[in-house]
Amino acid sequence: MRKIEVIQNILEANETIASRNKRLLDKHRVCAINIMSAPGAGKTSLLLQTLVRLKSRLNIAVIEGDVASTVDAEKVQGEAKAVVQINTRNMPESCSLMAAMIEPALEDLALDDIDLLLIENVGNLICPSEFTLGEHKRVVISSLPEGDDKPIKYPLIFIDADVVIINKMDLLPHVDFDIATFCQSIAGLNPEAEVFQLCCKTGEGIGKWCSWILEQVGNNLPRNLV
Amino acid sequence: MRKIEVIQNILEANETIASRNKRLLDKHRVCAINIMSAPGAGKTSLLLQTLVRLKSRLNIAVIEGDVASTVDAEKVQGEAKAVVQINTRNMPESCSLMAAMIEPALEDLALDDIDLLLIENVGNLICPSEFTLGEHKRVVISSLPEGDDKPIKYPLIFIDADVVIINKMDLLPHVDFDIATFCQSIAGLNPEAEVFQLCCKTGEGIGKWCSWILEQVGNNLPRNLV
Numbered sequence: 260m261r262k263i264e265v266i267q268n269i270l271e272a273n274e275t276i277a278s279r280n281k282r283l284l285d286k287h288r289v290c291a292i293n294i295m296s297a298p299g300a301g302k303t304s305l306l307l308q309t310l311v312r313l314k315s316r317l318n319i320a321v322i323e324g325d326v327a328s329t330v331d332a333e334k335v336q337g338e339a340k341a342v343v344q345i346n347t348r349n350m351p352e353s354c355s356l357m358a359a360m361i362e363p364a365l366e367d368l369a370l371d372d373i374d375l376l377l378i379e380n381v382g383n384l385i386c387p388s389e390f391t392l393g394e395h396k397r398v399v400i401s402s403l404p405e406g407d408d409k410p411i412k413y414p415l416i417f418i419d420a421d422v423v424i425i426n427k428m429d430l431l432p433h434v435d436f437d438i439a440t441f442c443q444s445i446a447g448l449n450p451e452a453e454v455f456q457l458c459c460k461t462g463e464g465i466g467k468w469c470s471w472i473l474e475q476v477g478n479n480l481p482r483n484l485v
Numbered sequence: 486m487r488k489i490e491v492i493q494n495i496l497e498a499n500e501t502i503a504s505r506n507k508r509l510l511d512k513h514r515v516c517a518i519n520i521m522s523a524p525g526a527g528k529t530s531l532l533l534q535t536l537v538r539l540k541s542r543l544n545i546a547v548i549e550g551d552v553a554s555t556v557d558a559e560k561v562q563g564e565a566k567a568v569v570q571i572n573t574r575n576m577p578e579s580c581s582l583m584a585a586m587i588e589p590a591l592e593d594l595a596l597d598d599i600d601l602l603l604i605e606n607v608g609n610l611i612c613p614s615e616f617t618l619g620e621h622k623r624v625v626i627s628s629l630p631e632g633d634d635k636p637i638k639y640p641l642i643f644i645d646a647d648v649v650i651i652n653k654m655d656l657l658p659h660v661d662f663d664i665a666t667f668c669q670s671i672a673g674l675n676p677e678a679e680v681f682q683l684c685c686k687t688g689e690g691i692g693k694w695c696s697w698i699l700e701q702v703g704n705n706l707p708r709n710l711v
Contacts, residue, residue: 297523297524297525298631299523299631326639327637327640354580354609382638384609404628411556412551412552412557413552414553430659
């Protein structure tokens with residue numbers, strides 16, 4: 260039982276810091292979106308597509324979470340207003356971003372000059388589901404080559420998602436993935452989730468996703484708190 | 486520092502149980518292989534291909550690790566001599582198999598009737614690298630759609646692997662993946678690792694992988710310990 264208590268304490272401490280992060284973001288009218296997926300599902304590609312299409316309309320900052328390397332931060336550097344890289348390799352919990360890692364990153368950003376903060380989490384379908392960061396919305400990307408059974412096998416991350424993205428739609432003729440089966444599983448776990456089908460490589464479906472982002476930035480800021 | 490100490494204790498406790506598991510496997514001349522990858526890279530497909538090709542020559546048992554569901558165990562049930570399902574969802578560390586989860590599974594198996602134990606770990610490129618299970622060999626699968634940068638971004642799991650498999654070779658014309666770049670990264674991290682290129686869907690390259698398995702079962706059992 261002792262180990263369970265320790266983990267409970269870590270989760271509670273995380274919630275406290277996440278609430279503090281959210282209050283700070285609200286104060287500065289920054290909408291924050293936590294983007295999660297398995298490794299290689301297309302988080303960085305989605306960031307790049309979003310930045311290219313929305314950078315003329317919004318001031319967008321990015322926090323890049325990776326176990327090691329700065330390859331993703333380098334890819335988005337030219338398109339974002341600001342980028343903060345977090346490497347989790349030598350941190351006690353290296354398998355997910357945690358609220359305590361986001362807190363100093365927020366101090367590094369000029370929050371008054373930012374409308375939208377996109378947070379790319381570490382590539383992992385399990386651990387990030389347990390740690391909120393202070394974000395306003397949670398997005399999970401599944402890609403076709405992973406198979407349509409992922410919601411059944413990794414349910415928690417899908418249950419808590421506001422949006423589920425099906426990426427790499429260009430590979431549909433080449434892989435065994437049944438869109439209806441996947442969508443049924445999502446509807447069973449989380450009927451409120453919005454599902455977008457898109458392809459970051461070809462740009463198919465990105466417009467609808469960007470409209471959703473604009474809606475969040477416009478509507479979801481709790482202006483009564485400012 | 487306290488949190489780091491707790492995690493250190495968990496890792497040390499895991500090592501002790503893993504050594505006990507390995508002694509038990511050696512006593513019964515069972516060769517155990519821990520198969521790890523990101524979600525959807527093809528662990529279950531590799532198991533199925535291996536079972537179909539080797540079940541007439543070896544007695545093969547399977548341990549299936551999943552956060553939730555029994556879909557993978559159901560897929561291999563007909564081909565393996567025995568299957569044990571471990572669901573980690575309600576366990577304190579749900580992001581990886583741990584040696585303490587394998588120990589009771591070994592008690593459930595008739596080890597004297599088994600030559601080869603294939604352990605399918607939870608789909609995750611981070612956490613399983615920290616927890617040995619008592620296995621003789623560690624295998625990591627990367628699949629082409631994930632991209633060729635995974636060794637740089639998730640180095641630890643590749644550093645400790647005996648074998649790295651590149652799966653879904655049939656998708657090479659449809660994705661951006663440079664085999665040479667990937668192999669260079671592996672050679673830099675872990676020059677001893679054997680690399681197999683294969684495709685579980687078409688069967689391409691599976692023969693070479695199965696020869697490697699037969700070699701492990703034949704040569705790697707420490708018969709002096711029996």
